[in-house]
Amino acid sequence: MEADTTTWSPARVAALYDVGNTWLHRVHPLTKLAAVLPLTVAGFAGDSIRVPAVILIVAVLTLLVSRLGSVVLKSLRLIAPMTFALFVIHGVVRPYESEPIASWGPISINAEGLALAGTTAARLAVFVIAVTSAMTTVHPKVFATALIQRGVSHKLAYAYLAGAELLPEMRLRASQILDAQQSRGFDTKGSLPRRFRTLFALLKPLLVSSLIGVEMRTLALESRGFSRLGRRTSAVEVEDRGKLLQRSLLAAAIPLVVLAILW
């Protein structure tokens, strides 16, 4: 039986994850992850913008039709500053031997630079949208369980999941420490040396409390048989399916690279 993630609180993990029941939510987590590889290599192969642009248009339309506009927004938020920097550095700032298409005083816009910026932005957008689509529609616990089912060490999966769960907890603790230190008169806007001192005052309690908690966590894990060898059962169940599709997706990366270069 599949885990009903709709009842889990997304706030407990630092995650792109959105609760939902779209077709993409129902696809096996590793199938979604396997699809990232051929899409990304196809996007990066070849010199032209055509391949990444086509992938991007199809991906955005599919996501919008599937009511997954949030994936597009999250990807856009991440890729926008990079796209801006790419267009400024390659399209405006970088000197070229060819004639600029427009000039205003020292600023000139070059077609060659714009093309390079556009291609790079499209490639990065393909990668970002592929990863974001995969991870917005899978709860980290389900993802970690699926990895363990395919032979990934449960210890590695624990570290991944605990990391994802610890991020919001540490962020909360960091903001509490920040508030507490500010109420004691710590200056977050003073001179550079003063801000460095504040940084140390903020990090120290966070680190000390984290390290003190390590001993307790270690004992708790050991009492649950963390170091024991052998198979484990899991509270989260993920139906182990789609192996052939996943292998095909990974294998598809090779012909896709060839096609992208030739096109």
Next chain:
Amino acid sequence: MTAIKDALSFKTAFTTTAWVLIPVAIGINMIGRTFTQVLNLPLFLDTIGTTMLAFLAGPWVAAVAGVLTNLVIGLTLEATSIPFGIVNAAIGIVAGVMAARGFLRSTGKVIWLMVALTVTTIVTATPIVVLVFEGVSGSGVDAVTGFFVASGQGMVESVIGQQLLTTPGDKILTVLLAFALIKGVPARYRPPFAREVVPF
């Protein structure tokens, strides 16, 4: 010296304590960046957890924490951080091996550790920034890269120039903070490797 030997061997380095420390390092890597943003400091401090773990548990544990930091952040928050897992892992290995070789035992040696981490960052990050991101990172340091590009430098030279200006300060403070923070932790809470390599 047993703890150092154990931490340098891939087979014996991963104790339960080491596995518990990895998520803590991931959290500290993330929080280091958050605090520098809150305090408007011209730094990243996004490898402070990895460096600290290298001093606490050795190179291999720190390398795994480095890769996982970028994977966790990449798969849960920002996909673009995934390729930089290589940089984070390399920092963990170099910091851990140098800590085991006694580079935390004198001020002169600590300076060499800072230099090594700076070089490691530049050597591993530059190819990723140039080949994958065409020189940009989407952060404030792009202005420095832009300055070098505008002055007629090639993309590789511009990224190296930007890294030479921004990385040393970041790595100096990362090492100093990691070292000072471990020093502030009572000895009984330090893992055996840290008790041997941190001179207190």
